[in-house]
Amino acid sequence: MVPLTGPNKVKAAVFISGTGSNLKSLIKFSKTKKSPISVSLILTDNSKAKGLDFANINKIKKKTFNFKKKNLAEKRMLIELKKNKIQIICLAGFMKILSKSFIKNFKGKILNIHPSLLPKYKGLNTHQRAIDNKEKHSGCTVHYVTSKLDSGKIILKKKVKISKKDTSKTLAKKILKQEHILYPKALLKVFNL
Ligand code: GRF
Numbered sequence: 001m002v003p004l005t006g007p008n009k010v011k012a013a014v015f016i017s018g019t020g021s022n023l024k025s026l027i028k029f030s031k032t033k034k035s036p037i038s039v040s041l042i043l044t045d046n047s048k049a050k051g052l053d054f055a056n057i058n059k060i061k062k063k064t065f066n067f068k069k070k071n072l073a074e075k076r077m078l079i080e081l082k083k084n085k086i087q088i089i090c091l092a093g094f095m096k097i098l099s100k101s102f103i104k105n106f107k108g109k110i111l112n113i114h115p116s117l118l119p120k121y122k123g124l125n126t127h128q129r130a131i132d133n134k135e136k137h138s139g140c141t142v143h144y145v146t147s148k149l150d151s152g153k154i155i156l157k158k159k160v161k162i163s164k165k166d167t168s169k170t171l172a173k174k175i176l177k178q179e180h181i182l183y184p185k186a187l188l189k190v191f192n193l
Helices: 021-030 052-058 067-083 100-104 126-132 168-190
Strands: 010-016 037-044 061-064 088-091 110-114 137-144 154-161
Touching: 010 021, 021 037, 021 052, 021 168, 037 052, 037 067, 052 061, 067 100, 110 168, 126 137, 126 168, 137 168, 154 168
Parallel strands: 010 037, 010 088, 037 061, 088 110
Antiparallel strands: 110 137, 137 154
């Protein structure tokens, strides 16, 4: 991707479904001088997503799409993305799986953050599964999105130690903290910065 800075930052859309703590960290990063992106649009499948508060606070355009009709939702999302001249998509706790035909429109331009050291523990319940398997480490991964779940090319990973006392809740908290650092770093890497 062409590295751009200053007023010519690449317009990014962030897709969320829940709390939006990664969205919060991406917005904070996007406001720094070194950020190659500006968060210009926030899309969700969940009108009650707490993360939408960050859209209001930061005056960023937000839109909800009903995924009961996924085809239609994706078509409408694509229209919105084009309208807003979005060039890169950051999935951040977005709980819907995007179709092949949607992804084709943004080939190599959709990133996701996943709370495990991929390729280990794709899918849900990553922390409990890592603990149950007596792993010594888990962590988080930023990767490109392809039509195969959590399987696209890895951009960056961060390892986090699992202690004997960790529950899935405490581990999630530790990893989430690292996610907030890793996603901006991965964006810098994507833009060769
Ligand atoms: C994060 O752990 C992310 O890796 C996963 O969903 C969680 C979202 O958290 N995909 P938040 O909404 O960014 O706080």
